[in-house]
Amino acid sequence: MCGITGFIQWNRDLTQESELLVRMTESMSNRGPDAGGTWISNPCAFGHRRLSVMDPENGAQPMIMNHGDTQYTVVYNGELYNAPELKKELENRGHHFKTNCDTEVLLASYAEWGPECVERFNGIFAFVIWDSGREHIFMARDRLGVKPLFYSDQGDLLVFGSEPKALLLHPAVEAVVGPEGLAEVFIIGPARTPGHGVYSSMKELRAGHAATFNRNGFRSYAYWKLVSQPHEDDVDATAAQVRSLLIDTLERQLASDVPLGSLLSGGLDSSALSALAVAYYKRNGQGNIDTFSVDYVDNDKHFKAHSFQPNSDAPYIQRMVDELKTNHHFMEFDTAEVVEALNASTLARDLPGMTDVDSSLYLFCREIKKKATVAISGEAADEVFGGYPWFHRDEMLNSGTFPWAVAPKMRASLLSSDIAEWTRPLEYLNDRYSDAVAETPLLAGETGKAAQMRVMSYLNITRFMPTLLDRKDRMSMGVGLEVRVPYCDHRLVEYVFNIPWEIKITGNREKGILRKALEGILPDDVLYRKKSPYPKTHNPAYLESVRQQLLDVLDDPSSPVLPLLDVKKIKEIAASKEASSNNPWFGQLMSGPQLFAYLTQVNNWLKTYKVSIR
Incomplete structure (x- = not known):
């Protein structure tokens, strides 16, 4: 993975702006500790920091390709998991490749198919391309928004970057926050409304969106969205398809030319990925895999079981390590370390975030980086398969707002009277909730429980899941670690989104269909373990x-x-x-x-x- 940034301005000579471009690029050196590059050719200035994962010796960016009479230049952050298939198809169409990196495949795909190339990609990505033939910028972000892309549209000037910090170094982008931004921080936060950049002059390209920028201005559009369709498969066929999709997804994401590991909490989601990875490594004679887990000093003394977290992770982690025979690394942090890292996690986000849940992940990723450059993680399974308590508790299902927006009236009351009057936080929250519900694609005639669960799934995938994907991207890339999230494969998400709720809870269990799909892969005590959240300190x-x-x-x-x-x-x-x-x-x-x-x-x-x- 990498960090990208740059700016495009139509009526100005940018060749004198190299110092500014370098500063913007170097602000994200943590995202790309292995190499950096810049490119200026009016009207563009592009910068890139590289974390080498595929073909480390080649693939430097910004990358330039000449095809016909047109020159294409790209800066790209991400990974195309179907790059081998795309490369073969492009070679059959007459393209010749100089590297084994997916950046060249992405650029050739654009040269061949234009903006529609994104519909062919399986992966996580954010990229910006200068197309000299069309004299425009084309940018796109992956379907679920795993990789970030912020921008500031100022008429004849467009500034972009993987993180807000890069944009804020440009003199035209001010660190100004207005009433909407404050409402995002105090009533929506640490989540964010899709596309909202908090800073007044900044937006984030929405997941599943692309955009063009030319002399006529900036235009963004959705190239992908969730669609509701009738589900024809019975329980057994559904479980088989989930299993097939998950295995194919994971095996695509295990491709790497650098050391790779797997996060392991002893829960269903991460244990499944670790088990499937171990099986793949064995089949291909790749030896053992490294797994990683996290906890806190003295948490065994302070842990108290409750309905959300009935047991600690440690025994289940050990159970899976014994079962899989992985090279396991157990990380443990004390209170002082977690508190000290709170500020580092804020700097990684460029915004306030999920506090100790962020800072502990930052520390965890920093330790993993000493052993691996790429890691597999179980994010998104709960949003996609319906694992959170609010999928299963009537009072949360019927709350009339985002169920994770805990105590909104109390939160609003924390503001001074002037700021509360200016931001109208509860009104803002209600408007954003209404927008999200109205967006939900219901089946024709879908009502009652089916419609309610469709809405809840949509809210989780499009509103809550980005919070955790932001967290995982910023905390991992803040230390130069690439984390891949197989449960975000768009094929899997599309399929599971349309599974009826009664099949999703097969066996009357949360994520029941996923558990059925994993029968024979995990030991029963882990397979049927009740959901347990990411560990936090109880000290x-x-x-x-x-x-x-x-x-x-x-x-x-x-x-x-x-x-x-x-x-x-x-x-x-x-x-x-x-x-x-x-x-x-x-x-x-x-x-x-x-x-x-x-x-x-x-x-x-x-x-x-x-x-x-x-």
Whole structure:
């Protein structure tokens, strides 16, 4: 994976802007620690940082290709998992390749098929191409939005980048946040509305979208979206198809010219990927695979079972390691490390995020990077197959808002009266929820429970899943680790989206159809283990540490967050003994220690990025 950035301006000589381009490019050196390159040719200035995964000796970017009378130049972040098939088809059409990297395949695909090339891609990607023949920029992002792409459209100027930090270095892109941006941070956050960049001058190209930029301006459009279709397969045929798709997806994603490992939590999703990877390695004589797990110092002492997390991961991790005979690496972090990394995780996102769930993943990825360059992870299985509690609890299904938007009235009450009046956070939340529900593609005549579960699936795939994909991309790429997410394969997502709810919960279990698909692959105690969330620290020392950090912020008159908040109310909450660490991350996104840490992250973000509120 990589970091891309650049700008296009029609009526200005950009050849004198090399220093600016280098600064923008180098701001993302963590995303691409292996190499960097820039290219300026009016009206374009492109920059690229490379993490070498396929054909490390070749594939430098920006990459230029001449085809016919046209020159094409690309900067690309991602991986095409069907590159071998595309390459063969393109060779049959007369193309000749100089490298074994997928960048050249992507560029040749565009030269051959134009903007429609994205419909042929299986992979995760964000790229920008200068097409000298059409005299336009073409950019696109993968169907589920695994790879990020931000842009700032300013008429005759377009600035783009994998991360906001690169765009903010351009003098035309200001770190200004208005009422919508604040509503995103305080009532939607750490999630984001698709396409919203928080910063007023910035947007994110939506998942499954492409765009063109020429002298007539910028235009974006959807090239892919979820479509509802009748499901004809019975339970057995459905399970067989899920199994087939998952195996094909994973085996495509195991291709790498650098060391590869698998994250292993002992839960259904990661255990399945690890087991399938081990089987593939054995069949192909590739030896053993490295697996990685994470926990916290003394968590065994402080862990308390509850309905969201009935047991700890450790015994199940060991069960899978014994079963698969992997080279396992068990990472453990203490409270001080997790707290210290909170600021690093904010810098990786360029925004406040998921606090300790971010910082621990940042530390985890940093340790994995010492052993592997690529890792497989189980993100998206819960969104796609319906694993979260809100799929199964009536009070959450019928909440009338995003079920992960915990206590929105309480969250809104944290704002100062002036900011609350300016941002209207509850109205903003209701509007974004209504937009999402209205977008849902229902089958003709679909009503009742079927329609309700279709909406819930759509909300999770298009609104909640991007939160976790953002997290995984920023925390992993922040340390130069590529993480692949097989459950985001668009073929699998399209198929499962149309499986009726009663089949999805086969056996009256959450993710029942996935469990049935994995019969014989996992031991029964892991196969039927109840969902357990990403591990978080239960140590009361973490709560006390982030509480004190927040109190220090509130007591510092120079803290930029103070004018935005009802400081008295927040101090009362911080002084309360009711705050608990014993909720899963998705049950306390803005309560207890996550609230304290999040507000501190907001303050650090405002200060570090010199954000102007207006």
